[in-house]
Amino acid sequence: MDQWLEGLEPIVEHQDLKVPYRYSMGATTSKFFIEIRDQKKILGIRCPKCKVVFVPPRSTCGRCFSPLDKWVKVSDQGTLQTYTIVHYPTPVQPAPTPLIYGVIKLDGADTGLAHLINEADYEKLRVGMRVRAVFKEERVGNMLDILYFKPVEISKGQRKKSTRPKVKVKKGGARGVKRKA
Amino acid sequence: MSEKGGSLLLAEFNANFPYEYSAGRYASYFFKRLKEEKKIMGIRCPECQRVFVPPRPACGYCFVRNSEWVDLGDEGTLWGYTVVQFPFLDPLTGVERPIPYGYGFIELKGAATRLQHFVTASDLNKLRIGMRMKAVFREERKGNLTDILYFKAMEE
Amino acid sequence: MARRSKRNVAIVATGQTDHRSKRPDVNIVEMINEAVRRCLDDAHMTMEDIDGVVIGNMEHFEGVFFTEMWSVDGAGSFLKHGMKITTGGTTGSSLALAGYYHVASGLFDTVMTIGWEKQSEGETTAGLIFQADPLWERATMSGAIGSFAASASAYMHKYGITEEQAAKVAVKNRKNALNNPHAHLKLDLTVEQVLKSKMLAYPIKMLDMCPTSDGACAMIFASEERAKKICPNPAWVIAGVTRHDQPFGGDLEMVVNLRTLRSATEEAYKIAGIKDPLRDFDVAELYEPCTFAELSWYEAAGFCGPGEGGKLMDSGATYMDGELPVNPSGGVLSTNCIGATAMIRVAEAAIQVMGKGGKRQVPNVNRAMATGFGGSWWSDVMILSKTP
Numbered sequence: 001m002d003q004w005l006e007g008l009e010p011i012v013e014h015q016d017l018k019v020p021y022r023y024s025m026g027a028t029t030s031k032f033f034i035e036i037r038d039q040k041k042i043l044g045i046r047c048p049k050c051k052v053v054f055v056p057p058r059s060t061c062g063r064c065f066s067p068l069d070k071w072v073k074v075s076d077q078g079t080l081q082t083y084t085i086v087h088y089p090t091p092v093q094p095a096p097t098p099l100i101y102g103v104i105k106l107d108g109a110d111t112g113l114a115h116l117i118n119e120a121d122y123e124k125l126r127v128g129m130r131v132r133a134v135f136k137e138e139r140v141g142n143m144l145d146i147l148y149f150k151p152v153e154i155s156k157g158q159r160k161k162s163t164r165p166k167v168k169v170k171k172g173g174a175r176g177v178k179r180k181a
Numbered sequence: 182m183s184e185k186g187g188s189l190l191l192a193e194f195n196a197n198f199p200y201e202y203s204a205g206r207y208a209s210y211f212f213k214r215l216k217e218e219k220k221i222m223g224i225r226c227p228e229c230q231r232v233f234v235p236p237r238p239a240c241g242y243c244f245v246r247n248s249e250w251v252d253l254g255d256e257g258t259l260w261g262y263t264v265v266q267f268p269f270l271d272p273l274t275g276v277e278r279p280i281p282y283g284y285g286f287i288e289l290k291g292a293a294t295r296l297q298h299f300v301t302a303s304d305l306n307k308l309r310i311g312m313r314m315k316a317v318f319r320e321e322r323k324g325n326l327t328d329i330l331y332f333k334a335m336e337e
Numbered sequence: 338m339a340r341r342s343k344r345n346v347a348i349v350a351t352g353q354t355d356h357r358s359k360r361p362d363v364n365i366v367e368m369i370n371e372a373v374r375r376c377l378d379d380a381h382m383t384m385e386d387i388d389g390v391v392i393g394n395m396e397h398f399e400g401v402f403f404t405e406m407w408s409v410d411g412a413g414s415f416l417k418h419g420m421k422i423t424t425g426g427t428t429g430s431s432l433a434l435a436g437y438y439h440v441a442s443g444l445f446d447t448v449m450t451i452g453w454e455k456q457s458e459g460e461t462t463a464g465l466i467f468q469a470d471p472l473w474e475r476a477t478m479s480g481a482i483g484s485f486a487a488s489a490s491a492y493m494h495k496y497g498i499t500e501e502q503a504a505k506v507a508v509k510n511r512k513n514a515l516n517n518p519h520a521h522l523k524l525d526l527t528v529e530q531v532l533k534s535k536m537l538a539y540p541i542k543m544l545d546m547c548p549t550s551d552g553a554c555a556m557i558f559a560s561e562e563r564a565k566k567i568c569p570n571p572a573w574v575i576a577g578v579t580r581h582d583q584p585f586g587g588d589l590e591m592v593v594n595l596r597t598l599r600s601a602t603e604e605a606y607k608i609a610g611i612k613d614p615l616r617d618f619d620v621a622e623l624y625e626p627c628t629f630a631e632l633s634w635y636e637a638a639g640f641c642g643p644g645e646g647g648k649l650m651d652s653g654a655t656y657m658d659g660e661l662p663v664n665p666s667g668g669v670l671s672t673n674c675i676g677a678t679a680m681i682r683v684a685e686a687a688i689q690v691m692g693k694g695g696k697r698q699v700p701n702v703n704r705a706m707a708t709g710f711g712g713s714w715w716s717d718v719m720i721l722s723k724t725p
Binding site: 189191194196200202204208233234235237241260261262263264265266267269270271272273284285286287294295296297298299310311325326327 | 361362400460462463466467470471472473474475476477479480482483486487488489490491492494536537538539540541582583584585586587588593
Binding site for chain 1: 458467
């Protein structure tokens with residue numbers, strides 16, 4: 001081995017890079033967030049050719065390349081298409097862990113919206129569950145004006161059978177004790 | 182945050198990215214000699230004999246492994262410089278870097294490449310190409326390039 | 338050594354947004370879409386006619402990565418072949434070269450290349466820091482202005498180039514931009530005004546330096562068969578060459594003698610049979626981030642000998658009525674949306690060959706050249722011709 005390598009301590013340099021970004025939303029996206037901010041209303045945009053309602057909205061239909069301008073109101077309630085419970089923390093995260101993150105198809109939309117889920121009983125979470133948007137009191141015009149989606153209570157008769165496998169939860173184990181998020 | 186009353190909104194994102202860079206063997210050795218002995222080391226290509234600073238594992242000209250470390254001393258000639266006078270945000274600190282300051286390329290004795298660093302003189306207006314410059318080191322060194330605070334004109 | 342492609346490839350259409358310092362009316366995807374639609378209109382084509390899309394920008398300016406994914410709606414690349422290229426200042430010309438290579442390979446017949454930047458959405462100098470080596474250059478990095486200034490002072494010292502000669506470049510290019518409807522800065526200046534403008538970093542003053550712009554540019558490359566059907570006067574690609582250098586600012590002489598440009602132009606000229614670029618070309622779009630760079634890069638591109646860049650400027654040879662008009666579009670000094678800037682050089686050269694230059698058209702263009710440059714010291718050169 002080269003002599004100079006003997007006993008050489010490898011150096012690791014830590015750097016925190018801070019950069020401020022300011023993104024223009026454009027007219028279409030701005031309208032979507034203004035409706036949420038001012039009216040607590042969620043809008044979708046419809047492609048007349050493909051007959052698809054996009055949420056979040058966009059100016060061009062990716063599938064047929066038509067320009068889009070037909071706004072429709074969609075519900076603030078929808079169906080949970082998929083979800084996960086995130087346990088590991090990282091320096092950049094929208095909420096403290098554990099957090100639930102999922103895709104919600106709002107009634108009237110044909111595409112899913114990714115967002116946080118809260119006020120949910122972990123054991124009762126399931127694909128197909130009905131959820132409703134919870135809005136912030138003071139809204140500013142961005143995606144976090146919706147704090148999260150929470151489960152909608154439905155009667156026993158309407159409830160579907162759980163799709164989550166029954167797992168024996170050990171006290172203090174990975175998912176811990178049954179609790180609300 | 183958005184403009185209330187306007188129909189075009191802005192999405193703000195103040196990014197703070199944390200990174201851990203492995204310096205690697207060549208840089209680690211350079212910074213060790215700099216921190217412990219206030220020495221600026223270059224590395225020589227065994228084929229073309231060029232001495233490179235900053236050091237690097239291979240010679241770009243010959244594509245062979247560089248092998249011999251060379252003490253470049255702490256004096257050099259100012260090859261090119263500027264005095265930076267425009268304000269800008271320094272992402273390393275998150276605030277504007279204090280201006281004006283000098284910045285340029287130093288030709289250290291025996292090196293085939295020039296070292297980029299801060300440069301200064303008793304009066305920034307006195308900086309001239311061809312001036313002899315001397316490295317000024319930090320008292321408490323950390324093992325990175327800012328252990329050299331700047332190169333200062335020797336005429337004073 | 339690079340070769341001339343066996344398969345003839347041409348640029349058949351271009352589209353650009355009207356470049357501005359800020360475009361708050363559109364988001365990134367919508368801005369990209371504008372350039373794409375204009376390019377399709379120029380070609381009288383639809384997205385269905387395009388086999389693949391190559392897109393890129395300098396990602397650290399906006400801090401949004403994976404453009405190839407989230408721009409799909411606006412770029413028209415849904416379920417199409419696609420690729421993303423990001424090479425700093427040369428992004429645009431790397432994209433153009435990629436378009437050329439895709440079609441030249443014989444695997445594709447029509448490829449759209451899209452370069453864009455929404456520079457107003459980040460902080461330019463802060464963004465540039467991501468480009469600097471973390472251990473050796475980040476702490477001292479002073480943006481593009483600092484790097485050019487430190488090298489320009491050495492250039493002036495070595496050859497006696499004056500600030501007046503550099504100022505002439507700013508006057509020429511910004512005046513040319515008055516004829517370009519897409520240009521960001523359209524200014525009728527005097528040398529006096531340039532010399533009196535605010536000093537940013539000696540010797541570079543405000544009017545010596547390029548702006549930052551929000552804008553996008555799209556082009557379509559086509560095979561010979563398709564080109565002849567799409568466009569009456571396509572711009573045939575004769576040569577495309579790139580060069581890299583060693584990584585650190587002190588390893589090379591960016592303004593004094595740009596090795597990568599010298600080497601790339603030498604090879605490109607060999608491929609294209611160019612013996613005397615000043616006479617053999619009818620127009621050149623030379624990537625110039627600052628005035629001093631244009632003077633020095635005249636030399637690196639072989640328009641004149643070492644140190645003679647200032648003299649060439651004084652002679653008037655590179656003005657619109659000179660021997661070789663350089664930057665009739667206004668150049669980078671007039672429009673700089675980084676991811677698009679180098680592509681705009683190729684697009685403007687193509688516009689000249691295709692005869693679509695309108696007020697900025699140089700008469701009788703047979704051969705044109707375009708160069709790209711990036712903070713990675715990379716140089717790209719493309720040579721276009723009226724005949725394949």
